[in-house]
Amino acid sequence: MSKVRVVLDYSVLNKPQRAAVEHHDGPLVIFAGAGSGKTLAITYRIAHLVQACGVPARRILAVTFTNKAAKEMRERLDRLLPYGAPDLWVGTFHATCAKLLRRFSEACGVRKGFVIYDELDQRALIARIARDLDADEKVYPPKRLAWMINRAKQEGISCEEFVAKKGEPMIARVYTEYEQRLAQAGALDFDDLIYRLVAALRTNPTLRHDLQQCWDHVLVDEFQDTNAVQFQLVRDICQGHRNLCVVGDDDQSIYRWRGADYRNILDFQRHFSDAKLIKLEQNYRSTKRIISVANALVGRNIERQKKRLWTDNEEGQSVTLYCCADGRDEALRFVNLVLEALAQGSKRSEVALLYRTHAQSRVFEEALRAANLPYRVVGGIRFYDRAEVKDLLAYLRVLQNPDDDVSLLRIINTPTRGIGKTTIDRLLEAAARAGQSVWNTLGQAESDPAHGAAAQKKLAGFLELIAGLQQKAAALAKPAALIESVLEQTEYVELLRAENTAEADAKLENIRELVGSVREFERTTEPPTLESFLETVTLQTDQDRMQEQDAVALMTVHAAKGLEFPTVMVAGLEEGLFPHIRNSGGLEERDDKAIEEERRLAYVAFTRAKRQLFLSHARQRYLYGDELSCVPSRFLDEIPSDELKIVKSAYLSAPRSNGYHGEGGEEDFAYRRVSSTGGRDRLAHGYGSGRAQPRQRPSASPGGTPTGIGDSYVDRSESSEGSGGMRPGAHVSHPKFGVGQVKEILAGDPPRVLVKFSGGPVKTVITSFLKPA
DNA sequence: GTGGAACACCTTTTT
DNA sequence: GGTGTTCCAC
Numbered sequence: 001m002s003k004v005r006v007v008l009d010y011s012v013l014n015k016p017q018r019a020a021v022e023h024h025d026g027p028l029v030i031f032a033g034a035g036s037g038k039t040l041a042i043t044y045r046i047a048h049l050v051q052a053c054g055v056p057a058r059r060i061l062a063v064t065f066t067n068k069a070a071k072e073m074r075e076r077l078d079r080l081l082p083y084g085a086p087d088l089w090v091g092t093f094h095a096t097c098a099k100l101l102r103r104f105s106e107a108c109g110v111r112k113g114f115v116i117y118d119e120l121d122q123r124a125l126i127a128r129i130a131r132d133l134d135a136d137e138k139v140y141p142p143k144r145l146a147w148m149i150n151r152a153k154q155e156g157i158s159c160e161e162f163v164a165k166k167g168e169p170m171i172a173r174v175y176t177e178y179e180q181r182l183a184q185a186g187a188l189d190f191d192d193l194i195y196r197l198v199a200a201l202r203t204n205p206t207l208r209h210d211l212q213q214c215w216d217h218v219l220v221d222e223f224q225d226t227n228a229v230q231f232q233l234v235r236d237i238c239q240g241h242r243n244l245c246v247v248g249d250d251d252q253s254i255y256r257w258r259g260a261d262y263r264n265i266l267d268f269q270r271h272f273s274d275a276k277l278i279k280l281e282q283n284y285r286s287t288k289r290i291i292s293v294a295n296a297l298v299g300r301n302i303e304r305q306k307k308r309l310w311t312d313n314e315e316g317q318s319v320t321l322y323c324c325a326d327g328r329d330e331a332l333r334f335v336n337l338v339l340e341a342l343a344q345g346s347k348r349s350e351v352a353l354l355y356r357t358h359a360q361s362r363v364f365e366e367a368l369r370a371a372n373l374p375y376r377v378v379g380g381i382r383f384y385d386r387a388e389v390k391d392l393l394a395y396l397r398v399l400q401n402p403d404d405d406v407s408l409l410r411i412i413n414t415p416t417r418g419i420g421k422t423t424i425d426r427l428l429e430a431a432a433r434a435g436q437s438v439w440n441t442l443g444q445a446e447s448d449p450a451h452g453a454a455a456q457k458k459l460a461g462f463l464e465l466i467a468g469l470q471q472k473a474a475a476l477a478k479p480a481a482l483i484e485s486v487l488e489q490t491e492y493v494e495l496l497r498a499e500n501t502a503e504a505d506a507k508l509e510n511i512r513e514l515v516g517s518v519r520e521f522e523r524t525t526e527p528p529t530l531e532s533f534l535e536t537v538t539l540q541t542d543q544d545r546m547q548e549q550d551a552v553a554l555m556t557v558h559a560a561k562g563l564e565f566p567t568v569m570v571a572g573l574e575e576g577l578f579p580h581i582r583n584s585g586g587l588e589e590r591d592d593k594a595i596e597e598e599r600r601l602a603y604v605a606f607t608r609a610k611r612q613l614f615l616s617h618a619r620q621r622y623l624y625g626d627e628l629s630c631v632p633s634r635f636l637d638e639i640p641s642d643e644l645k646i647v648k649s650a651y652l653s654a655p656r657s658n659g660y661h662g663e664g665g666e667e668d669f670a671y672r673r674v675s676s677t678g679g680r681d682r683l684a685h686g687y688g689s690g691r692a693q694p695r696q697r698p699s700a701s702p703g704g705t706p707t708g709i710g711d712s713y714v715d716r717s718e719s720s721e722g723s724g725g726m727r728p729g730a731h732v733s734h735p736k737f738g739v740g741q742v743k744e745i746l747a748g749d750p751p752r753v754l755v756k757f758s759g760g761p762v763k764t765v766i767t768s769f770l771k772p773a
Numbered sequence: 774g775t776g777g778a779a780c781a782c783c784t785t786t787t788t
Numbered sequence: 789g790g791t792g793t794t795c796c797a798c
Contacts, residue, residue, distance in 0.1 A: 065787040094788045118788085190788050225787070258786070357784055362789080420774040539788055558785050580784055601785080624783070625789050780794075
């Protein structure tokens with residue numbers, strides 16, 4: 001870290017990387033395959049520009065898609081350059097644009113202290129507008145409306161243009177009203193951050209000129225994920241010098257549904273005909289076999305840049321496909337795989353499970369928990385989306401900008417203070433009539449005869465609360481102290497404490513974490529204003545908060561992009577799940593494109609693996625409560641059969657044949673021929689000789705209806721005390737109910753115990769859900 | 774105005 | 789199966 005490197009060591013670069021680094025002026029497009037040392041190349045390129053070419057760091061803008069990538073880039077440059085690059089512009093599209101919008105707020109026509117509405121805020125506002133306009137919920141669900149509006153902004157279509165097009169008039173009305181209310185609330189949504197800047201650039205030559213003068217070099221990472229406005233933005237600001245370097249991989253474009261268009265990178269040379277094109281095709285991450293399987297798959301896609309990923313790495317072991325009876329079987333498979341990897345000396349954090357949808361994680365979590373294997377689920381519900389966290393942030397936002405109606409409405413009766421639906425409806429009506437924010441109407445509401453005396457009093461109380469906090473905000477100027485005042489004055493914490501439930505405890509814990517993150521922010525940011533805190537928080541995702549720990553990682557393929565693990569299992573390779581049903585059915589023209597994106601997604605998943613790649617599919621699976629019969633994914637058929645080692649679950653064929661694997665016996669499952677030599681060999685890894693694996697409880701009905709979670713996963717032969725090692729008096733913790741003490745062991749299958757949880761409730765729980773506390 | 778029960782929903786989600 | 793939303797009884 002402290003090693004100051006005076007001269008850049010170019011010998012670490014391969015030929016194309018070096019060419020990318022040393023390319024000086026003019027447009028450059030780099031196709032960087034998975035694991036091809038892309039980050040190395042771009043950080044070196046920036047370092048080279050600064051050190052060898054004498055470009056001041058502040059004249060370079062590097063744009064990424066995630067905060068994490070931005071942070072990583074900055075850190076690597078700090079190590080590469082003797083004095084680091086503190087004044088280099090590095091940030092996400094959104095953060096960079098937010099910064100520029102504030103700096104040039106007047107020219108852009110936005111309020112300087114604008115708040116940023118996240119997806120949930122946006123949804124809330126749109127839902128209210130749709131209701132106000134009497135839009136039929138069936139025809140115009142808020143989700144669809146939001147999608148249309150966002151799509152327009154991503155395409156760079158103004159509201160006026162949108163309205164002028166002959167589309168559905170209701171959508172146009174909602175859009176217009178939405179824009180008005182955003183303006184009134186002094187709020188911008190995510191897509192506005194980029195769109196508003198682009199729109200201002202279009203109409204304001206001075207601003208255009210100013211921004212074009214800001215930087216001499218612009219770099220954009222993950223360019224395949226840019227949408228139309230983002231491309232327009234970078235094109236605009238580079239117009240003078242044309243020193244635009246874009247990096248990406250069309251094969252890893254997996255955000256089409258968010259408006260991303262990989263043709264931005266594919267057709268880059270059409271927009272910049274003199275652009276130099278460099279391909280990074282050597283993979284330094286994976287074994288030959290993994291690369292071969294990944295290549296076979298993605299090679300099926302039609303619309304892509306011609307390239308072939310290759311590697312000098314070792315051959316490695318075969319990519320293995322597990323054919324499982326059901327989701328639980330699959331989960332057990334994964335547990336065994338983890339145990340095997342650990343036995344071979346891997347760390348837990350070196351194993352990852354990737355799946356298409358979050359819903360798949362549960363079964364795996366249960367299995368891992370039962371096997372006492374620490375794991376972490378990446379993604380899921382965002383921390384900042386939790387109700388209690390959002391409530392508190394809403395208070396802060398109202399203090400910063402009381403016109404923020406969405407936030408104000410969120411907290412006006414949270415915690416409940418007797419301001420009910422009727423009162424709020426009247427307030428909204430008055431606000432709409434006056435064309436003002438709710439806050440402005442609130443001041444007059446005290447004397448508005450429309451409200452009853454009781455309501456007036458309650459509103460006055462709320463007004464007083466906010467006014468008091470506003471004074472505090474002005475006096476304190478620091479967010480941490482302010483959030484504590486909010487907690488105090490609203491009695492938020494006391495009320496939760498009084499609830500005395502595990503859920504409330506979890507909320508309190510989240511609040512503590514939030515307060516902690518405010519403190520952290522104050523320590524690390526200068527100046528730590530409320531405004532910048534709120535902006536940081538809104539533009540942050542959970543992955544930015546993830547800390548390293550030695551645990552097995554579970555995440556969606558989307559979340560895994562950019563990561564790598566020595567051992568990876570990709571689960572649920574079934575038709576309808578992966579490729580997902582929404583992208584695999586129907587007869588429309590777009591289906592090809594949708595399938596190609598699913599295939600890219602699989603490609604991204606496969607290329608996360610460094611040494612071992614396992615795939616799996618289940619024949620049956622519970623989804624949303626009902627049992628589905630599943631067909632193996634078409635992607636499996638697209639992998640040459642000699643590249644896959646197939647392991648069938650013992651559960652699969654046992655009911656119908658006497659062997660462990662019913663070779664070709666069942667046509668619904670014999671989608672791939674298993675060679676006779678391979679079949680037996682493969683069994684060595686199967687259930688039959690699983691010495692290293694936890695013993696499977698012999699089931700009376702293999703593949704049939706399992707009786708519960710506990711019995712399948714708990715190895716009872718090792719728990720001599722019975723009931724999974726639980727004893728009365730033992731202190732235990734439960735993922736949902738928190739910590740408690742075992743009161744009584746209950747007989748039964750699965751084993752259950754009676755636990756008194758701290759805070760009161762006595763519950764019967766399945767033993768395997770408990771961990772010693 | 775509040776809270777619980779019934780109901781509808783459900784892909785992925787860089788910001 | 790889990791969650792967010794709506795509606796109805798108190």
